[in-house]
Amino acid sequence: MTIYEEIQTALSDLRAQTDIVPRVGLILGSGLGDFASEIEIEASVDYSSLTGFPVSTVPGHVGRFVFGRIGETPVVCMQGRVHYYEGYPMRKVVLPVRLMRAMGAEILFITNASGGIAPGLKAGSLMLIEDQISCFVPSPLIGPNEEKLGTRFPDMSHIYDEELRAIVAATAEEGGVELARGVYCQLTGPQFESPAEIRMLAAMGASCVGMSSACEAIAARHMGMRVVGVSCISNLAAGIAEHPLSHADVVAAADAAAPNFKYLVKNSIAKF
Numbered sequence: 703m704t705i706y707e708e709i710q711t712a713l714s715d716l717r718a719q720t721d722i723v724p725r726v727g728l729i730l731g732s733g734l735g736d737f738a739s740e741i742e743i744e745a746s747v748d749y750s751s752l753t754g755f756p757v758s759t760v761p762g763h764v765g766r767f768v769f770g771r772i773g774e775t776p777v778v779c780m781q782g783r784v785h786y787y788e789g790y791p792m793r794k795v796v797l798p799v800r801l802m803r804a805m806g807a808e809i810l811f812i813t814n815a816s817g818g819i820a821p822g823l824k825a826g827s828l829m830l831i832e833d834q835i836s837c838f839v840p841s842p843l844i845g846p847n848e849e850k851l852g853t854r855f856p857d858m859s860h861i862y863d864e865e866l867r868a869i870v871a872a873t874a875e876e877g878g879v880e881l882a883r884g885v886y887c888q889l890t891g892p893q894f895e896s897p898a899e900i901r902m903l904a905a906m907g908a909s910c911v912g913m914s915s916a917c918e919a920i921a922a923r924h925m926g927m928r929v930v931g932v933s934c935i936s937n938l939a940a941g942i943a944e945h946p947l948s949h950a951d952v953v954a955a956a957d958a959a960a961p962n963f964k965y966l967v968k969n970s971i972a973k974f
């Protein structure tokens with residue numbers, strides 16, 4: 703099956719359950735898992751009901767699309783994402799993003815948790831993603847290009863949309879939420895990095911490091927979506943932190959930052 707056919711098959715399963723056309727696709731990362739309780743849910747679709755859809759194996763990650771409105775803006779939230787380290791090929795990892803585009807979403811709002819590298823970041827900081835480093839993970843565009851989705855060699859000089867970033871920054875300022883800015887780097891994981899790897903990433907210009915999002919942004923740009931992203935710094939990266947990293951600490955810090963994170967996402971999207 704081609705990627706296009708894969709998307710169309712999942713889309714027809716979804717359209718059997720809801721005909722809502724979202725404007726924004728929102729990926730809920732760690733800390734925002736219960737964001738759906740903030741919006742009036744108009745429909746929800748389990749990933750398991752969609753043919754060929756990847757289902758997350760990470761504890762605490764549910765898997766469904768939740769449809770609703772934030773202000774006037776119709777939104778579809780991805781509650782649960784799959785990661786490359788779970789063993790899915792990249793084309794499956796980005797299928798949910800491509801499906802949101804196929805549903806009609808024009809904007810992708812990425813959220814995630816990451817380890818802080820740049821000076822000034824601390825556990826609980828929120829960072830507006832200005833650019834990314836994706837070259838440590840395979841491109842989701844490898845394989846035959848689907849011209850119906852996008853061009854073979856898409857430009858990546860403006861992955862994160864300037865206008866949308868300005869809205870998020872203004873919203874943070876209005877709410878008195880401190881917002882850092884920087885470069886997100888994706889590694890495969892699932893192991894956390896070694897201190898030597900973190901020194902390498904720092905030298906290369908990475909502000910933070912995570913295991914999920916750069917591939918999603920590439921797939922979205924390939925399909926012409928406007929992309930914006932905020933990362934919750936859930937811990938200082940290895941070697942910067944004094945103690946070993948644990949998934950439980952990541953989840954706890956992301957949960958602690960959740961109120962500010964929710965405020966920022968909700969009030970930004972209402973202006974999109």
Ligand code: HPA
Nearest residue numbers: 815816817911912913939
């Ligand atoms: N490294 C990679 N991914 C992460 C981290 C980290 O320190 N924290 C949360 N996700």
